[in-house]
Amino acid sequence: xxxxxxxxxxxxxxxxxxxxxxxxxxxxxxxxxxxxxxxxxxxxxxxxxxxxxxxxxxxxxxxxxxxxxxxxxxxxxxxxxxxxxxxxxxxxxxxxxxxxxxxxxxxxxxxxxxxxxxxxxxxxxxxxxxxxxxxxxxxxxxxxxxxxxxxxxxxxxxxxxxxxxxxxxxxxxxxxxxxxxxxxxxxxxxxxxxxxxxxxxxxxxxxxxxxxxxxxxxxxxxxxxxxxxxxxxxxxxxxxxxxxxxxxxxxxxxxxxxxxxxxxxxxxxxxxxxxxxxxxxxxxxxxxxxxxxxxxxxxxxxxxxxxxxxxxxxxxxxxxxxxxxxxxxxxxxxxxxxxxxxxxxxxxxxxxxxxxxxxxxxxxxxxxxxxxxxxxxxxxxxxxxxxxxxxxxxxxxxxxxxxxxxxxxxxxxxxxxxxxxxxxxxxxxxxxxxxxxxxxxxxxxxxxxxxxxxxxxxxxxxxxxxxxxxxxxxxxxxxxxxxxxxxxxxxxxxxxxxxxxxxxxxxxxxxxxxxxxxxxxxxxxxxxxxxxxxxxxxxxxxxxxxxx
Ligand code: G16
Numbered sequence: 001x002x003x004x005x006x007x008x009x010x011x012x013x014x015x016x017x018x019x020x021x022x023x024x025x026x027x028x029x030x031x032x033x034x035x036x037x038x039x040x041x042x043x044x045x046x047x048x049x050x051x052x053x054x055x056x057x058x059x060x061x062x063x064x065x066x067x068x069x070x071x072x073x074x075x076x077x078x079x080x081x082x083x084x085x086x087x088x089x090x091x092x093x094x095x096x097x098x099x100x101x102x103x104x105x106x107x108x109x110x111x112x113x114x115x116x117x118x119x120x121x122x123x124x125x126x127x128x129x130x131x132x133x134x135x136x137x138x139x140x141x142x143x144x145x146x147x148x149x150x151x152x153x154x155x156x157x158x159x160x161x162x163x164x165x166x167x168x169x170x171x172x173x174x175x176x177x178x179x180x181x182x183x184x185x186x187x188x189x190x191x192x193x194x195x196x197x198x199x200x201x202x203x204x205x206x207x208x209x210x211x212x213x214x215x216x217x218x219x220x221x222x223x224x225x226x227x228x229x230x231x232x233x234x235x236x237x238x239x240x241x242x243x244x245x246x247x248x249x250x251x252x253x254x255x256x257x258x259x260x261x262x263x264x265x266x267x268x269x270x271x272x273x274x275x276x277x278x279x280x281x282x283x284x285x286x287x288x289x290x291x292x293x294x295x296x297x298x299x300x301x302x303x304x305x306x307x308x309x310x311x312x313x314x315x316x317x318x319x320x321x322x323x324x325x326x327x328x329x330x331x332x333x334x335x336x337x338x339x340x341x342x343x344x345x346x347x348x349x350x351x352x353x354x355x356x357x358x359x360x361x362x363x364x365x366x367x368x369x370x371x372x373x374x375x376x377x378x379x380x381x382x383x384x385x386x387x388x389x390x391x392x393x394x395x396x397x398x399x400x401x402x403x404x405x406x407x408x409x410x411x412x413x414x415x416x417x418x419x420x421x422x423x424x425x426x427x428x429x430x431x432x433x434x435x436x437x438x439x440x441x442x443x444x445x446x447x448x449x450x451x452x453x454x455x456x457x458x459x460x461x462x463x464x465x466x467x468x469x470x471x472x473x474x475x476x477x478x479x480x481x482x483x484x485x486x487x488x489x490x491x492x493x494x495x496x497x498x499x500x501x502x503x504x505x506x507x508x509x510x511x512x513x514x515x516x517x518x519x520x521x522x523x524x525x526x527x528x529x530x531x532x533x534x535x536x537x538x539x540x541x542x543x544x545x546x547x548x
Contacts, residue, residue: 002163002177004081008156009033015041015152017145019350019492021131023117026067029128033158035071039078039113040158041151042132045144046111048082055085055179059103059133061095061186062115063221063284064246065122069093071115071130073165080179081159087179090186093168094246096221096285098374098382099190101137105378106189111135116221116284119256120495123249127495138355138379142471187228194229194385197315197377198392206395207235212275215241215387216265219251222285225384234391255282257289257371257383258548259296270294277394277401281383286351287371288383290390292401298518299548300330300417303367305408306389307336310365313392315377322363324354327460327475328487328503329369330415339412348462348474349489351381356466369419369503371548413509416521420544421491422500422535430490430498433538437476437488440532444478449531450524452480460487478532483507486529500539502529519547 012031015022015038022038029035048056060075062068072093079087088107089095095103097114104112117129132140132148140148161177174181207213213236217223223244230236243251254261257280269278274293281288290297297305307323310316322343323333337344345363347353351372357363358376367373372381390401397404444457460474475489484506491499504522519526529535536542 002080002161004159004161004177006157006159007033007036009037009158011153011155012037016149017131020118020139021114021129023120023127023129023493023495025495026122026124026126026128029071030067035074035130036078036158036160037152037155038130038148039075041148041155042113043078043082044151044155045147046132048079048084055083056110057086057088057107058084059088059095059100059107059109059112060093061090061100061112062093063096063122064092064094064248065117065128065250065283066124066126066248067128068115068248069168071128072168074160075113076166076176076181077161077163078159080177081161084179086182088182088184089168091168091171091183094186094221096186096190096225098286098378098380098385099186099225101133101378101380102190102193103184104133104135105137109135114284117495118284118493119254119282119287120493121250121254122283126249133379136355136359136379138358139350139352141352141355141469143469187225190225191229191233193377194388195233197385198313198388199395200234202395203388203391204235206391211277211394212237213240214265214268214275214278216257216262216278216280217241217244218253218255218257218262218280218282219243219245219247220255220281220283220285221246222281222384225285226281229384229388250283257282257287258546259289260546260548262289266291266296277390279387279390281387282371285383286374286381288373288386289371290387290401292405295400295402295405297401297405298417299367299369299371299373300332300415301405301408302386303329303365303373304332304336304412305393305404306367306373306386307333307340307365308408309393309397310389312396313389316364316375320364321361322357324357324363324366326350326353326368327477328419328489328501329367330417330505331507332412332415333367335412345465348460348471350492353462353464353471355379356464360466362465369417413507416506416508416518418504418518418522419548420502420504420526421546422502422539422541423494423545424497425500425539425541427498429539430500433500433533433535434476434488434490436538437533441476444532450528452482452484452524452528455479455481484525486525486532488529488533500535502533502535502544504529
């Protein structure tokens with residue numbers, strides 16, 4: 001027996017989605033009506049019924065973090081009570097973000113709800129998140145997330161059915177208050193898609209020839225995907241994938257694939273017995289870090305190398321339509337696009353801004369400096385996709401990662417790049433610093449410091465070339481005459497205070513450029529950034545918490 005209930009509620013403060021959906025501490029999400037209010041706001045904005053009155057179909061899944069299973073049951077009950085016809089859900093409510101995006105597209109659903117706080121830690125005291133993806137498989141655009149936020153400020157009731165839990169452990173069809181619930185294998189459709197894009201026989205031959213790899217799934221959602229694809233289908237040695245069992249607290253790990261948080265992988269890759277290739281992915285499987293034996297690949301360089309070599313994979317053999325990168329990502333990919341004679345795009349931070357370019361066929365490959373790369377195969381960044389494209393390139397070129405990087409820099413020049421994060425700053429201090437910096441922009445051009453001359457300074461604004469929508473105040477850019485660049489913006493995904501992101505870039509042409517450590521190559525740019533933004537004066541911080 002199920003009963004449909006309408007619960008009286010009241011707006012709850014702080015339900016403003018950020019760069020990537022709504023992220024809060026788990027206890028906040030577990031508080032009275034909090035999850036329910038946000039989910040009802042989503043349903044109110046996107047609608048659960050078609051114009052003809054029939055119910056809509058949604059995909060549902062998450063990265064398995066603490067509260068994932070409970071939240072899934074709530075969302076199912078609310079979908080049923082709101083009149084949805086069908087929900088396709090990963091077994092045990094598990095779906096990686098790219099796999100969810102694929103299922104939305106594959107089954108031509110009306111969108112999907114993804115439960116994840118991505119690379120943020122999980123657990124009873126850590127982070128949880130919910131985001132809505134549209135029928136194209138991509139994150140809801142700003143207009144939709146703004147509408148959802150507005151709805152949370154005026155909400156007065158939500159709908160839910162009273163029922164037993166749906167058994168999500170068994171694959172197959174069941175029903176909840178008249179709504180179909182299809183529990184699907186989270187991996188198989190995604191793995192099949194990967195087989196259409198990449199030369200699996202060539203990669204298999206490479207592994208059979210003794211190629212060694214280490215994949216660190218960081219106790220997060222990609223474990224089952226990576227084991228199935230890398231070990232079972234491509235023949236990588238058993239045990240190639242480590243931390244392969246998703247855990248609700250990610251085993252205490254911080255599943256953010258960068259040299260700081262994937263330190264064990266970095267140590268192995270720079271050690272005496274380093275495998276040929278290493279990779280890590282994040283909580284929900286959309287991010288990736290790749291590293292060769294003693295050769296770290298920065299995400300900006302990875303995007304450029306993938307763009308330059310994508311034609312070696314069957315799915316991209318016709319070439320790329322264009323390359324898109326987020327504004328703070330280095331210009332390395334632009335140089336490849338110029339050489340290939342294809343368009344390049346610079347978008348605000350956040351994957352949602354790539355959606356229109358991908359849908360319109362203007363870009364094929366996209367990337368962000370924050371360890372995100374992807375293509376038009378889904379509408380999310382895709383960690384394992386990037387790993388497989390790298391493997392495909394390595395299998396065809398039969399060179400080491402270090403050799404491929406060296407050749408790339410010799411041909412295109414090198415964009416030295418680093419991001420410095422200052423975390424958990426008091427929000428008022430961070431806001432005051434950004435306001436002062438924004439106020440000084442007009443006076444900066446022509447100013448000299450650290451031997452560098454400022455050419456231009458602005459607050460990045462983006463006009464979407466497809467729908468004409470405008471996004472303002474997306475980050476302060478300070479460009480120097482020698483091609484160096486400083487970018488500052490506040491994170492939209494943090495859950496504690498403000499995180500200041502400082503992005504630093506310096507270009508060196510050809511093999512005669514600055515041949516040393518990025519932090520050293522960038523030293524004058526780093527000093528200039530601190531002087532211009534007066535980071536210490538406003539925040540008391542000198543040393544970043546995370547350097548990538
Ligand atoms: C950060 C990154 C962005 C990324 C976003 C969402 O945003 O800087 O590049 O798009 O996370 O990534 P994910 O879906 O993996 O969480 P922010 O606003 O914190 O800088």
